[in-house]
Amino acid sequence: MKLYDTLSRELKEVRINDRSLTMYVCGLTPYSEPHLGHAMKAIVFDVLRRYLEYSGFEVIHVENITDIDDKMINAADQNNTTVTEIAKENTKIYFDQMYALNVLKPHIIPKATEEIETIINIIKTLQEKDYAYAAEGDVYFRVRKSDQYGELSGRSLDGLKSGARVDLNPLKEDPLDFVLWKSKKQEEPSWQSPWGEGRPGWHIECTAMVNRYLGSQIDIHGGGQDLIFPHHENENVQSEAFSSSRPMSNHWVHNGLLRFGDDKMSKSIGNLVSVSDVLSQFSADAVRLFFLTSHYRSPLTFTEEAIASQEAAISRLKNALTPSNKTSSNKVLEINQDVDLFESAMNNDLNTPQALAILFGIVTKINQAKSFGEDIVPAQEVLRKLSKVLGFTLQNDKVLPDNLLSEVLDFTNQIKAKILDSGNTDILHKLSDVVLDDINVGKLDNNKRNAYLVNLLDAITEIRNYLRTNKLYELSDFVRDGLAEMDVVLEDSKDKSFWKYSG
Known part of the structure; x- marks a missing residue:
């Protein structure tokens, strides 16, 4: 299988030393109810995991919860509650909704607030290596000490300094340096550290969780394209500086963003569509099919009509799996070549639109064979198996009255x-x-x-x-x-x- 690697900007073969594969996906910051963009990311990496497992790999899947950061603190203040309570509530909603969408649960779901000791130890090591420095209770990463900074996002240090909004914090040696540890502010959650009470920065949290649960080098690191800079750029350089291992990840895999009209779906813009609202109107399979009809790296525009139109396609899949009541021929429908084509599409950078075309081609063949009285049972079993690879339940979500x-x-x-x-x-x-x-x-x-x-x-x-x-x-x-x-x-x-x- 080949996947596009954001760092090298090319399709690279997924190579591992044995049949076990490590995958870390940046998860939820649970400051509000999950929106459809979260579902898109979850379904993309769910399908990737399902296909890798179908291909014979044992996947160790870790997805974190960022349960402490500025957004969490602000949301708790606005809702007159605690960071812990708002994180607990929205995390539960998220995983309940992912279950409804038939998304496999990650094997490990670490929370940033439960990794403070690991975070502190990594920062101490970075400081010992002269990659980090303390200033009045804060700790910052020296960006210019890393020769690799900007490689992942394709940005230059000079371009960042001259063209981007730069933090003019007087505590920093360089405006581009980013925070590893933040000193305590009044009424904020905090933990004891060698630099005084405070809390971790966003980027160091993922470095700590990757290293603790998967090691210093992993096979796949995933997330949305909006995380490439600054989050994954910063995470990458600080992780390699800490471990002296390169690359941190063999593949950096990023899914495209969900759009509402011309804009990215975002709380700051106010154009979010909640997962619960969509699931109240459409089946989970139709929502999943809506995402998979577009290549995972491409942007996708949300409309209710686009999701609704997938219901008929899901019905076609279900209909093709209904038993035939008139088998009259000894001929068995053969679809081995279709399976090869399905796998070829998925092996080519998880090309789900092409894989779906193969899948619905099988549906057409089954319906035609059914009309000729051919034995379609083996083909139906294959169709059911390949549908499961894409995460379709093919269950009937609409419960209707008996009469x-x-x-x-x-x-x-x-x-x-x-x-x-x-x-x-x-x-x-x-x-x-x-x-x-x-x-x-x-x-x-x-x-x-x-x-x-x-x-x-x-x-x-x-x-x-x-x-x-x-x-x-x-x-x-x-x-x-x-x-x-x-x-x-x-x-x-x-x-x-x-x-x-x-x-």
Whole structure:
């Protein structure tokens, strides 16, 4: 597998000495409820981990919690609570939401406040090596002592000094030096140290947690592109200065940023979309698919329509996994070549858009083979396995009332009759692909009943989309109004409609 390395600016093969691979991902600063940008980062590295494990590697995954920094302190003050309480509350919300998105839990989740001893020892070592100096209770890193500073972000020291906003702190030897330890301010959390009471700087926290749990050199260090500078730049140089080991990470992997219109999704701009809001409207699989349709290093623009449009694609995956009731041929559908193509896409810098194209190609082949009565069970098992690599649950998230299925089945027959009368029969296969012959509704268990109903409503919605596109407005309105009588509301976007149950 090859991954793009931000430091070398090239695709590099993932090389490890044995089958165990270390991956550290910069995690949450829990000063507020998680937003969709956090979910994007989590899903990107979740898929990377899943694929590495699928490929036979044992992955040791560490993701930190930055539970002490300026943002945490300010948020606690604004909410009249403590840093500890606000961190505890938002961290729980974050992992609950990641669970709902089917994100694998990291093996180790260290908190900065529980790593103070390690942090102090690393700063002391940096001071002994003359990379750090104390000034009135603060400790700073000497940026110009590192020959590598600026390599990760592609910035020069001269450019930083002349072109960037530089801290004119008189305690610093050089305006570019960054803080390792901050002296105590009134009412702030603090810990005892050789330099007096204080708290750690942001960048040193990750250096401490990487070294304690994974060692001085790791295989993959991940995070969003907004962390490249200054956070990862500073972390990289101080880590290598501390350990005298280079490189700190064989791969620096950074995901693109989620945008809202023309701006990055950010609390300071006020354009955040919470994970909870999105999950109240859309399935976890649709949210995940929205992220994976774009390459992980590319920016992605959020719209509700973009996520909603993924629900139909998820339904296609689910439909392809439904058992066939008419296997009549000895021919077995072979998709070994598709698996090779899927792996080739994932091996090429985690190219999920290409992998998804292969996945939905398998869906098409299964549906075609099903219509010819071929044995599709082995292919379905492969499809389920590859879907799991991408983290799809393919579970039915919409729980619908028991009586709705019989009502929708009756309405389906009405739709068929109307379409037959109109002569526009090309779209009828959408229903025939879903509706089972002689179905005994009463014998279905709750899960199968709900799954069947969701698929049926998805098919009816696809028919409505076809009718609208082809300007068959009378039939289109008939479908919309008939569903509305059953409390199934169709929401129209520019190109498509999406259903939701409002009862």
